[in-house]
Amino acid sequence: MSRTNEKIIYLDNNATTQVAPEVFAAMRPFLNELYGNPSSAHTFGREMRRAVEVAREQVASLIGANDVGEVVFTSCGSESDNWAIRGALELKSEKRHIITTMVEHEAVRNLCEFLAEKKGCGVTWLGVDSDGLLDLENLRKALRPDTAVVSVMLANNETGVLFPVEEIGKIVRENSDALFHVDGVQAVGKIPIDLKRTQIDLFALSGHKFHAPKGVGALYIRKGVNLPSFIIGGGQERGHRAGTEAVPYIVALGAACEMAQRFDGHAGVRRLRDKLEDTILEKLPNAHLNGTGDRTKRLPNTANISFEHTEGESILAHLDEEGICVSTGSACNAESHVSSAVLRAMEIPYSRAQGSIRFSLGRYNAEPEIDRTIAVLPGIVSRLAEMSPIK
Numbered sequence: 001m002s003r004t005n006e007k008i009i010y011l012d013n014n015a016t017t018q019v020a021p022e023v024f025a026a027m028r029p030f031l032n033e034l035y036g037n038p039s040s041a042h043t044f045g046r047e048m049r050r051a052v053e054v055a056r057e058q059v060a061s062l063i064g065a066n067d068v069g070e071v072v073f074t075s076c077g078s079e080s081d082n083w084a085i086r087g088a089l090e091l092k093s094e095k096r097h098i099i100t101t102m103v104e105h106e107a108v109r110n111l112c113e114f115l116a117e118k119k120g121c122g123v124t125w126l127g128v129d130s131d132g133l134l135d136l137e138n139l140r141k142a143l144r145p146d147t148a149v150v151s152v153m154l155a156n157n158e159t160g161v162l163f164p165v166e167e168i169g170k171i172v173r174e175n176s177d178a179l180f181h182v183d184g185v186q187a188v189g190k191i192p193i194d195l196k197r198t199q200i201d202l203f204a205l206s207g208h209k210f211h212a213p214k215g216v217g218a219l220y221i222r223k224g225v226n227l228p229s230f231i232i233g234g235g236q237e238r239g240h241r242a243g244t245e246a247v248p249y250i251v252a253l254g255a256a257c258e259m260a261q262r263f264d265g266h267a268g269v270r271r272l273r274d275k276l277e278d279t280i281l282e283k284l285p286n287a288h289l290n291g292t293g294d295r296t297k298r299l300p301n302t303a304n305i306s307f308e309h310t311e312g313e314s315i316l317a318h319l320d321e322e323g324i325c326v327s328t329g330s331a332c333n334a335e336s337h338v339s340s341a342v343l344r345a346m347e348i349p350y351s352r353a354q355g356s357i358r359f360s361l362g363r364y365n366a367e368p369e370i371d372r373t374i375a376v377l378p379g380i381v382s383r384l385a386e387m388s389p390i391k
């Protein structure tokens with residue numbers, strides 16, 4: 001790595017986040033001296049068990065679970081999403097219909113495509129409008145007696161647009177006996193979540209999106225939902241998920257949840273995001289916001305902006321030379337050079353979709369970093385727009 005972290009302006013927090021020093025301090029002893037197995041009957045093992053259970057309480061508290069037993073640790077958000085949807089289909093084995101949206105993360109979208117193509121499931125793909133919002137009437141109409149699961153994200157990873165999962169949960173509950181799964185990966189740690197006030201049956205989260213390390217996540221499974229195990233083996237996680245618990249990572253996830261619950265800087269992150277977004281939209285005539293302009297319906301840290309007649313990849317590369325890290329969409333499709341499925345679903349014209357940049361802020365960003373970004377971006381964008389053959 002040529003650049004030190006000191007020099008980086010990291011505006012790619014929806015891709016992943018820095019492990020917080022407090023989180024690292026909490027997990028560190030479990031990487032060396034506290035190495036026992038939580039399933040062991042001796043005192044050393046029981047200490048590990050206690051640490052896992054403290055972490056479970058910390059996760060349950062952050063997401064407002066009714067009961068700590070509703071939280072099961074997994075390896076990542078993708079595993080949690082896969083388990084939720086495949087588990088729901090197995091649980092309701094006579095039902096083969098899934099409802100989801102066209103703007104889900106690949107962990108849900110590609111899985112549902114696979115289930116449609118290879119497993120004979122029927123999938124209803126709900127579209128969004130040009131602001132990235134769902135029409136809930138379409139969801140109501142899509143529910144069928146054979147719908148096994150409805151899977152909808154809480155916050156979109158590319159645009160930050162929030163779906164009204166409380167309202168959706170009511171519609172699902174009142175009109176079907178389908179399970180309701182929510183991909184909450186981008187929302188946890190960024191907005192308040194209180195699952196007990198909702199009809200959500202299954203809820204996925206991932207530690208690396210909010211300052212825990214990569215490789216740990218959780219699935220909330222509402223009490224009474226007998227979701228079959230995805231990984232079969234030993235009786236860990238009360239029989240829900242086999243495999244020796246990744247104690248250091250679980251402890252880290254718990255610490256990150258506690259830190260998120262105590263965090264009082266959300267207004268500061270929002271202010272910086274607003275400043276970045278407002279200034280870019282004001283200064284650059286070819287800049288367009290992707291996602292609703294109603295900021296109450298968007299994550300406070302995300303701004304997805306298209307620069308018409310430019311290539312997002314070129315902007316990214318020029319910002320990279322300045323030490324500024326951004327993304328052209330979700331990190332998972334950044335390599336594939338296919339325009340974002342999310343922007344396509346929003347019917348953003350190609351000339352705009354190609355030039356989209358996602359800025360995603362976090363707790364460690366400071367105002368001078370935003371000022372620097374605002375200072376260098378207009379020059380980069382206007383140079384590229386001048387050179388553009390598509391102009």
Ligand code: PLP
Pocket residue numbers: 014015075076077078079081105107153155156157183185186206207217330
């Ligand atoms: N769901 C959403 C909305 C995401 O943004 C991501 C990661 O970007 C995932 C799921 C997958 O999470 P993980 O990287 O932990 O597998």
